[in-house]
Amino acid sequence: MSGPMRPRVAIVGMAIESSAYSEHRAGYRDFAVREGDEVVTRYGFLAPGTALRDAAEWIGVFYARSIPGGRVHRHVYDDFKERMLRGLAAASATAPLDGIYLDIHGAMSVDGMDDAEGDLIDAIRALVGTEPLVSAPMDLHGNVSERLALGVDLPTCYRLAPHEDAWETRERAALNLLEWIGRAGRPRRAWVRVPILLPGEKTSTRVEPARGLYGMIPAIEALPGVTDASIWIGYAWADEPRCHATVLVTGDDDTVIKREAERLAHRLWDVRDEFSFVGPTGTLDEAIAASIAHRDAGGGRPYLVSDSGDNPGAGGSGDVTWTVGRLLEMPSLTRPGAPVTYVASIFDAAAIEKLWTYGVGDEVDVLAGARVDGRVAGPVRITGQLVSLHDADPDAGRVAVVRRGGVHAVVTEFRKAYHAASDFAAIGLEPSAADIIVTKIGYLEPTLYDIAKGWTLALTPGPVDQDLGRLGHSRIERPMHPFDSFDRAPSLTARML
Known part of the structure; x- marks a missing residue:
């Protein structure tokens, strides 16, 4: 931390869910943009007088959010990224940053680019270095590449679909960040790629098996050595190598987080054929x-x-x-x-x-x-x-x-x-x-x-x-359920980050 002062945390982000099969292109009008103090006031849990607000110096930098659509125009993304980086540079100039709160969706696609969120975290890390901790709340329909997981110390995602816990998830990301800023060491991540790609309408947590899968998470989080456990179902209407389900467990006990990440991943794989549409x-x-x-x-x-x-x-x-x-x-x-x-x-x-x-x-x-x-x-x-x-x-x-x-x-x-x-x-x-x-x-x-x-x-x-086979995915990594059959179970060994 920055001496005896409260930790300094900058808030940045850009969020959209982008279909590769949509003719729409997201431009400036699609995004609601906030800068400076307006970024901080977006979060009710950071209202003046709240415990979280008082626990840190929250520095609003830049946040842009759009309803889902097609890919983002490259010049819009480049502009927004540059505004984030300029703001972070200005915030870092007065005193070091202890943390960055990166509010993203996880399924943003940009014209001419794979893994837009991976590009964004790489640019942020190139500017601020490896010292500040980064926490990121995400949609469970995001796609978590290894590149993104390497750059974000404390990722977490929604546990409900529909996303009635969106603000709870954002608050959890802030709490996790402050907890780790106040500790020695850095969180470890156990990341598992699961070769499943399903539409959200087949993975609603209103019904099984998704309800039971996400129901496993509180008990895992309660284990000593675990900070967070998350399952990203993934986003099925993009067509990039990062499109797949992901399990990621964070904490400080490598043995426990690896074991639990692999257990969640195997459970997800075991119930892959049980997913069906949430309604008639x-x-x-x-x-x-x-x-x-x-x-x-x-x-x-x-x-x-x-x-x-x-x-x-x-x-x-x-x-x-x-x-x-x-x-x-x-x-x-x-x-x-x-x-x-x-x-x-x-x-x-x-x-x-x-x-x-x-x-x-x-x-x-x-x-x-x-x-x-x-x-x-x-x-x-x-x-x-x-x-x-x-x-x-x-x-x-x-x-x-x-x-x-x-x-x-x-x-x-x-x-x-x-x-x-x-x-x-x-x-x-x-x-x-x-x-x-x-x-x-x-x-x-x-x-x-x-x-x-x-x-x-x-x-x-x-x-x-909803019939993914009619869309013509050509760039996802194969084999992938339900597009392909599997002669043997995939390797679901956690990569420790």
Whole structure:
């Protein structure tokens, strides 16, 4: 530490989940950027007067976060990295840094680059050296290369999917960092590459076997000599050599952390064939038929349908029109008196410009969507009554709702994931008034999960297709489950770092 003073910890980070199969490219508008004190105030556990805030001098440097999407433009990444490095250099100039809190996702891809987080930690280490301890909270859908694991002393990840423990994980990363800054020596890491690559919708901790796997972690962490134990399921829609599951245990007892890392890895491998979709699946037609049958049987509102192939929350482009186009062709949904159906969303700034020339209540005719990603389906013709116009959504920009029969199609100016009940209510679409809600999502996020009276995970096409075999991975290390069969069990020996 820096003498008798409180430890000095700088906070930096850049977080996005990037699909290699999305035509979207993440630019400046996609990222919410904070610098200086605004970085520190993002973390509720660092609010003034809290024990963690008082335990160290927290130096906000730079943090950028985006909803998932496609690869990041290289010039944007280079700019953000340079701003982090300049800030760290300035923070180090006044006094040495004892620690760096590196807030990342773990599945960022950048044009022309493999292992973006590995590149970032290497650049940070080249600047600050090996002395400051680095702690990194991550998404369990991150990809932890050996390169990243070598540079980060104290990595940890979420233990719930959906990620209801995101802030708990960030706080744990801060606590682990301060604990080790106050100790002699440095943490050791036992890193295991596990050749499994599965979509998140098959690995939700709401169900087994993921629930049981992550349920093993508290007992491991309670062992003497262990600081943290983590399982990264990995991110299936990237296509890089680092895409695989990872187990990593940190602590100061090599024997214990190696043993426990290998035990977790073997357990993960043993249950690899038990992973299945977290909810009932079907085609889009089957999902709509099930939702109508549910309504006719008096099952209650709303019935949720996941348009999983273009889920922006997993890296989808967000403007794939395949689903909305088919819904608008279904007589059962577009006739008078049809089930009230919300469909969210597609983004198209040009379509919004045209819709803004109409008044609410007018009959409209507009082509929308597929401007970014038209590989699966082209722009869709939306005709019907303009129900509402909304302005100044911080993510979506301007929003229009067009009704044709029972279908209420949501068109936005910019990409937005409609993953919360409040997202619909904010544009006048009360969830409890809908028979069916079709939204670009995979497993249901908490508020939608809570209100769903029924649900189908529709296996639709798109850049985050649940059928990984249709995507054409070519750069992952093989063999890999479930792409390949294994003649013998893989080596799951921990590498000590």
